[in-house]
Amino acid sequence: MKIAVCIKRAADMETRFKIAPSGTSVDETGVKFDIADFDGFAVEAALQIKEKEGAGEVTVISLGADAVQETLRKALSMGADKAVHLKADAVPADALAIARVLAAELETGGYDLMLFGRMAIDAANQSVGPMAAELLGVPCVTAASQLTIANGKGTARRELEGASEVLEFPLPAVVTIDEGIARPRLPSLKGIMAAKKKPLEVKPVQAGESRVTVIKMELPPERTGGRIIGEGPDAVPELVRLLQTEAKVL
Amino acid sequence: MTDFYAIDSALSEEERAVRDSVHRFVDERVLPIIGDCYVEGRFPRDIVPELASLGVFGANLPEEYGCAGLNNVSYGLIMQELERGDSGVRSFASVQGALVMYPIFAFGSDEQKRHYLPKMASGEIIGCFGLTEPDYGSNPAGMITMARQQSDGTWILNGAKMWITNGSTAQVAVVWAKTNGDKDDKSIRGFVVPTNSKGFTARDQKGKLSLRASDTSELVFQDVHLPADAILPKSGGLKSPLMCLTQARYGIAWGAIGAAIACFEEATSYAGNRVMFGKPIGGFQLQQARLAEMLTEIVKGQLLTLHLGRLKDAGTMTPQQVSLAKRNNVSVATDIAREARRLLGANGILAEYASMRHMANLESVYTYEGTHDVHTLVLGQAITGLNAFQ
Numbered sequence: 001m002k003i004a005v006c007i008k009r010a011a012d013m014e015t016r017f018k019i020a021p022s023g024t025s026v027d028e029t030g031v032k033f034d035i036a037d038f039d040g041f042a043v044e045a046a047l048q049i050k051e052k053e054g055a056g057e058v059t060v061i062s063l064g065a066d067a068v069q070e071t072l073r074k075a076l077s078m079g080a081d082k083a084v085h086l087k088a089d090a091v092p093a094d095a096l097a098i099a100r101v102l103a104a105e106l107e108t109g110g111y112d113l114m115l116f117g118r119m120a121i122d123a124a125n126q127s128v129g130p131m132a133a134e135l136l137g138v139p140c141v142t143a144a145s146q147l148t149i150a151n152g153k154g155t156a157r158r159e160l161e162g163a164s165e166v167l168e169f170p171l172p173a174v175v176t177i178d179e180g181i182a183r184p185r186l187p188s189l190k191g192i193m194a195a196k197k198k199p200l201e202v203k204p205v206q207a208g209e210s211r212v213t214v215i216k217m218e219l220p221p222e223r224t225g226g227r228i229i230g231e232g233p234d235a236v237p238e239l240v241r242l243l244q245t246e247a248k249v250l
Numbered sequence: 251m252t253d254f255y256a257i258d259s260a261l262s263e264e265e266r267a268v269r270d271s272v273h274r275f276v277d278e279r280v281l282p283i284i285g286d287c288y289v290e291g292r293f294p295r296d297i298v299p300e301l302a303s304l305g306v307f308g309a310n311l312p313e314e315y316g317c318a319g320l321n322n323v324s325y326g327l328i329m330q331e332l333e334r335g336d337s338g339v340r341s342f343a344s345v346q347g348a349l350v351m352y353p354i355f356a357f358g359s360d361e362q363k364r365h366y367l368p369k370m371a372s373g374e375i376i377g378c379f380g381l382t383e384p385d386y387g388s389n390p391a392g393m394i395t396m397a398r399q400q401s402d403g404t405w406i407l408n409g410a411k412m413w414i415t416n417g418s419t420a421q422v423a424v425v426w427a428k429t430n431g432d433k434d435d436k437s438i439r440g441f442v443v444p445t446n447s448k449g450f451t452a453r454d455q456k457g458k459l460s461l462r463a464s465d466t467s468e469l470v471f472q473d474v475h476l477p478a479d480a481i482l483p484k485s486g487g488l489k490s491p492l493m494c495l496t497q498a499r500y501g502i503a504w505g506a507i508g509a510a511i512a513c514f515e516e517a518t519s520y521a522g523n524r525v526m527f528g529k530p531i532g533g534f535q536l537q538q539a540r541l542a543e544m545l546t547e548i549v550k551g552q553l554l555t556l557h558l559g560r561l562k563d564a565g566t567m568t569p570q571q572v573s574l575a576k577r578n579n580v581s582v583a584t585d586i587a588r589e590a591r592r593l594l595g596a597n598g599i600l601a602e603y604a605s606m607r608h609m610a611n612l613e614s615v616y617t618y619e620g621t622h623d624v625h626t627l628v629l630g631q632a633i634t635g636l637n638a639f640q
Contacts, residue, residue: 030256070263077267186274189305189318189328192267 001056001149003046004111005080006102006132008091009064009071010036010122024214035071038117040184042177045147046115047079047185053149057081059109063101063207064091069200076195077187083200092210093123099131101205107136113154116176118143126176133174141167145180252511255549257556261323268309268324272331275304280335285601287463293338293419294463302373306332306343308351315355316368323559326504330555333505334512337611338464340505345415346370348497350377350424353440357482357490362442366422378420378445380411380469381491387413388624390426391435391488395471397427403478407441407449407471413618417467418452420445424482425471426491440482440490449474460614496569499619500562503575506583506615507551509608513583513590514544516604520594531593540589547582554578570632577625584612 011017012032020027035043043060050056060075062068063086072083086101106114114136116129126142133140144156145164154173158165159180187195229238243250251273258266279297287294301307310325311317320328325347333340354366369375386392395409407427417423423443430437445452449472458466482490518541521532531537558575561567587609591598598605616622627638 073263074267186271186304187267188303189268189271189309189320189324190313191305192264192271193313193319196264 001049001053001113002059002109002111003049003056003113003115004059004061004106004109005039005042005046005075005115006061006106006128007039007043007071007075008036008117008120008122009033009062009068010039010120013037013121019217019219023216023218025217033067033071035074035184036117037121038119038177038179040117041179041181042115042117043075043078043080044184045144045177045181046113048182049113049147049149050079059084059111061086061102061105063088063098063205065089069202072200073195074187076198076200077191078185079191080198082198085200085202086205087202088205088207092207092212093214094210094212095123095125095127096131097207097210099128099135101207102128103132103135104205105203106132112171113149114138114172114174116174118176118178129174129176136172136174138172138174139169140174140176141169142176143178144175145178147175147177147181252514252545252548253552254545255553257549257552260556261327265321265324265327268320269327269331271304272306272328273334275300276331276335276339280332280339281604284336284339284463285604285607288336288338288607289462289601291458291462293342293465295419297339298342298373298376301343302371305371306347307371307373308347308355308367311347311351311355311367311371315363316371317351321559322500322562323556326501326555326559329501329505330508330511332508334508336463336607337505337509337615338461340501340508341415341461341464344498344501344505345379346377348501349379349494350420350422352497353379353424353482353485353490353494354442356493357440357485358442359479359483361479362482366442375422376416376420378414378416378423378467378469379494380414380417380423380425380443381495382411382413384410384412384468388621390491393426393428393435393438395425395427396431397429397439397441397476397481399430399478405441405476405478405480407443407474407476409471411469413455414452414467414469415461416465417469418454419465420452423450423469424494425469435488436486438485438488438491440485441476441480442482443471443474443476443480447474447476460610462610492569495619496572499572499576500558500567502615502619503551503558503572503579504555506576506579506612507548507555509612509615510544510548510551510579510583510586513587513605513608514541514548517541517544517590517593520597520603524595537593540593544586544589547586551579551582570628573620573625573628573632576619577622577629580612580615581622584609584616587612 012034015032017031018027046058058080059082060080061084062072119126130140141156145159146157148155154169156167305318309318309320313319351370383393397405397407425441425443428437429439451470452467455466521537522530524531554575590605591609631637
């Protein structure tokens with residue numbers, strides 16, 4: 001079983017970040033980067049499938065500047081076998097432009113299973129995986145919270161509001177992974193050492209025209225302090241009145 | 251993560267990756283349970299297999315023995331992160347790696363290395379280190395534990411050791427003893443002693459008010475019969491156990507900064523949230539002075555350990571340099587923990603917060619592995635060439 005996992009280098013959502021003076025990107029000074037959250041789940045899903053099958057190969061692929069190699073090595077240190085760096089100056093904002101580059105690489109690899117995170121935690125487009133599937137002409141299941149492979153077929157479970165859905169599909173296929181899959185493993189110290197010796201291939205790519213551009217980024221407005229309008233049951237009528245007339249939420 | 255001087259930029263990608271893995275492990279597996287372990291006075295044994303599979307034990311020893319083969323800066327960062335959790339957890343790893351695996355690696359036979367090191371890296375065998383005796387702490391040269399070689403080459407061990415971390419958990423003890431009735435410290439040799447040997451007893455030391463999440467024991471050897479090959483063949487004289495202590499102290503210098511960072515971060519967070527006189531207490535000058543002093547000493551300690559680690563990796567580090575770092579970093583960490591405890595006000599005495607636990611732990615760290623005072627004299631001797639020990 002040949003499995004590919006497309007991963008994105010994204011800011012660790014626990015770090016506080018600022019918007020760069022340009023107003024269209026994040027100031028990366030002091031920001032910690034890691035495998036984007038859902039992509040980490042996808043790596044874990046791939047490793048578990050390989051371990052369960054007792055054979056196979058997991059290739060991690062990432063598009064971006066040289067810094068993505070650190071992200072790829074993290075996936076290698078978790079247990080992936082090899083990495084491909086699709087080298088470009090930046091990741092375009094246009095999901096289709098990203099999907100085209102990734103699909104071209106995936107097409108050459110002869111993969112049985114191609115995993116993505118449900119969405120990149122920063123761009124949150126949720127569309128690169130499905131677009132890549134479309135370009136490759138293979139079935140696509142999005143937001144899988146469970147994934148099993150048996151007899152050349154895949155079975156995925158999707159959680160919907162208050163219900164779940166189980167789908168079966170032939171391979172090769174694209175699956176985007178939700179967080180229900182087991183938590184991504186910590187790279188062991190031996191894994192970190194081993195990652196240095198695993199193959200990491202660098203392929204320069206040209207992302208096509210990006211028809212989407214970021215024109216502005218802004219942080220949510222600072223929260224202002226609350227207001228206490230009274231205490232106990234006596235305050236309720238005034239609270240309701242203000243929620244209706246001032247806050248306009250009722 | 252406290253990194254006011256962008257020291258991360260002086261670390262390699264691999265060093266950062268190691269630090270981040272252990273950091274996350276401590277956040278997820280140590281911090282949620284350690285307060286209760288401390289109050290209940292028990293070492294969190296459950297995490298030993300996980301620490302082993304993470305690769306923490308003997309992480310700077312070679313891969314051929316099942317270890318991670320990391321450099322010494324990475325090893326130091328591991329110790330820093332573990333002690334950010336608790337000094338008892340870091341002590342466990344220090345003893346396993348620096349005080350048991352290291353002497354077997356440095357002074358052991360090929361058979362000893364092949365037998366013990368992989369099983370100790372995997373946590374299958376836990377070790378302890380017996381040097382200190384009830385009446386010989388800062389003066390280990392005076393030890394009275396004695397091993398006598400029999401005509402068939404085997405050994406009979408008699409004596410007692412005290413303040414032994416992991417003593418009642420361990421399957422194997424590296425015991426330092428004088429040999430064949432010779433009272434000179436040149437006769438000191440190391441022995442690998444299975445703790446299930448007849449005549450070997452380990453008793454928990456009760457009533458500790460520090461390092462409560464760590465096993466500390468007294469070991470007694472009464473006519474313990476050891477095979478001829480129990481001796482560490484390349485050990486010789488007091489210098490051998492002191493070399494082990496240099497390894498462990500190196501890790502302690504890093505670990506203390508981890509404890510200090512835990513206290514500083516707790517104090518900073520508390521100062522931002524706790525409102526008094528209508529504003530967060532972090533807005534008052536006295537608390538700001540506390541935090542500024544803490545951060546300054548942490549940054550100095552971080553730079554000290556990083557450079558010490560680079561020297562160790564270059565093979566030029568001296569034991570006196572380790573003494574300076576251990577002495578300084580543990581001392582400032584102890585002060586930082588106490589100031590953090592005070593900043594937390596009444597809440598600071600609760601086990602729910604970490605600062606007082608670290609404060610109490612660090613009193614042990616201040617005293618063990620060469621007391622603060624002994625390291626002062628080591629430095630005094632390095633400076634003047636004059637020995638103030640005698």
